[in-house]
Amino acid sequence: MRPFWLALGFLTTFPVPRLGPVLPGEMRSASAFYPVAGYCLGGVLALAAWLTQALPEGLQGALLLALWLGLTGMLHLDGLLDSADALLAMKPPPERLKILSDLHLGSFAFGVGFVHLLLKWQLLASGPSPWLLLCLPAVVRFALLVPMNLYPAARPEGLGAGSREGRIGLALLFALPAMVLFPWQALAVLLAMLLLARWAARRLGGGLSGDVYGALVEIGESVGLLVGVWLRMH
Template sequence: MKAFLLMLSFFSRIPVGHRVAYSDDLYRQSIVYFPYVGLIVGGISAVPLWLLQNTSHGVRGILVILVYLLVSGGIHLDGLADSMDGLFSGREKERILEIMKDSRIGSFGVIGLILYFLVFYQCASEVMPILILLMPFVGKSAAAFTAGYSDYARVSPGMGTVLINSHTPKTSIEILVINLIIAFIALGFEGLAMVAMTFILAFFLMKWIHGKIGGMTGDTIGFVVEVCQMCFLLIATILY
């Protein structure tokens, strides 16, 4: 329970951090719960869809986004913007890593965030509540899946080091199987297709990032989380 609460305090704004003292060992133990934080974030984010079924789709979409940002703290959006700036800069590895560490946002980061919120708004206005519930779980699971096939790209350790080093191809397959089972129970064969396509996308994203910087970082993990969340919703919107 302490390990789960620690992970929840890291990747959400739910006030549970005071209930557990941080330690490196406990953080390593908590990594296994990284995807499951998404179920809590997704469940709370889906509340506007459940409660306001007679409200206009546009208003419900806006409320879903606002609740998601409040609960998650938008923690992976920084990684999305930083990765967009670095990976699309056309520079060599060391310069890309420098750009990703820069606290300032560039044009590609702005473009990435605009596209992200356009997709999020459109899909959140249309999909069933269960898909919003599953969205952060599938996105975080897909990123954890890629960690099992990745190396850490930077010389000095960072926030993504433990997550990447804690996963192996075996744990990645376990994560995929768990997602497929949950998706099938919740959504049937369409759910299997959504998860399978999202994980395939995550794998190819990871390979593309490896080609750019030779591995993954905390920023690129966040990038994969957010891109896969939106792709999951896009696929769901098409299938439903």
């Protein structure tokens, strides 16, 4: 159970047993349980959507967004903001890597963050299916493992980098039910995350960082919600 608890504790704010120091290679094993951690997150979101369905759409969307951010500790949002400052800067790759390490936020972070949160709020206010809310986080966290293993780590010291070269086959097995239920969302999420990862790797000199992993998760979730809205309209 330790790999599961490591994945849950890394990706969410759910309480987990005291695990002590993370040993070398443990995050690779934990990466197989990323989709399971996604189901845990999605289960709470789906339940919250069902309990708040009588509220006005805008208010329900805001509450779901706040819950989503709280359950992830804003880990992925922080990665999106840092990545925006670094990847959009007109600097060479080594300077962009330094920007990723800077704790301060610049104008790119505020602009991208505002637009992203506004879009995600509107997508949640559109009333996505609780089943999609259950499955989407699992799909995204499996899809994350694909670019994570395709591109080297730009900064090998982080826990995200330690998750590379894990048991992606087992992760696929866990994510498969969600992908079967929502195949178009899963395809769109994977393509969007691969395209963003390719662009980010070129901007950073060939590798990806933990901040970029967070950005990929945020963008993947919004793409999945957007495709869900589009399918309901057609």
